[in-house]
Amino acid sequence: MNPYVAFLMYLLAILGFVWVTLVMNRYLGPKPVASALKMEPFECGATPVDTRNTKAVPIKYYGVAIAFMLFDLETVFLFIWALGAQPLTGFMLFTFFVFAFLLVLILQYVYQSRLLEAVTE
Numbered sequence: 401m402n403p404y405v406a407f408l409m410y411l412l413a414i415l416g417f418v419w420v421t422l423v424m425n426r427y428l429g430p431k432p433v434a435s436a437l438k439m440e441p442f443e444c445g446a447t448p449v450d451t452r453n454t455k456a457v458p459i460k461y462y463g464v465a466i467a468f469m470l471f472d473l474e475t476v477f478l479f480i481w482a483l484g485a486q487p488l489t490g491f492m493l494f495t496f497f498v499f500a501f502l503l504v505l506i507l508q509y510v511y512q513s514r515l516l517e518a519v520t521e
Contacts (some may be wrong), residue, residue, distance in 0.1 A: 460518045467510050474503050 432438070481499065485492040510516065 460515075463513075463515050464519050467506065467515060470506050471503075474499070474506075 478499065481492075481496065485496070
């Protein structure tokens with residue numbers, strides 16, 4: 401059997417199972433009734449005391465979060481690269497250096513923009 405046909409059958413079986421599960425849940429599952437209590441905002445099981453005292457998260461924290469996600473993802477990809485680069489060839493070393501160069505560029509941007517210093521103030 402052609403591997404593409406096997407993959408297509410496997411994919412169709414997965415999508416069919418998901419579809420059957422969703423349809424069964426829609427028709428056989430519980431049907432909640434919207435009430436005033438159910439429509440209240442949920443906060444740790446307690447009713448909100450003061451809604452005027454909430455503040456938005458400052459925008460400077462989003463830059464730190466994005467930088468963290470970039471470093472985190474690149475670390476994961478580095479482990480994947482290390483596992484996949486068993487016969488270490490010149491091309492694999494080239495991809496590693498491109499990868500490391502991108503990592504250094506991100507680190508340089510974080511340092512030059514003083515992203516971490518803005519958060520600690």
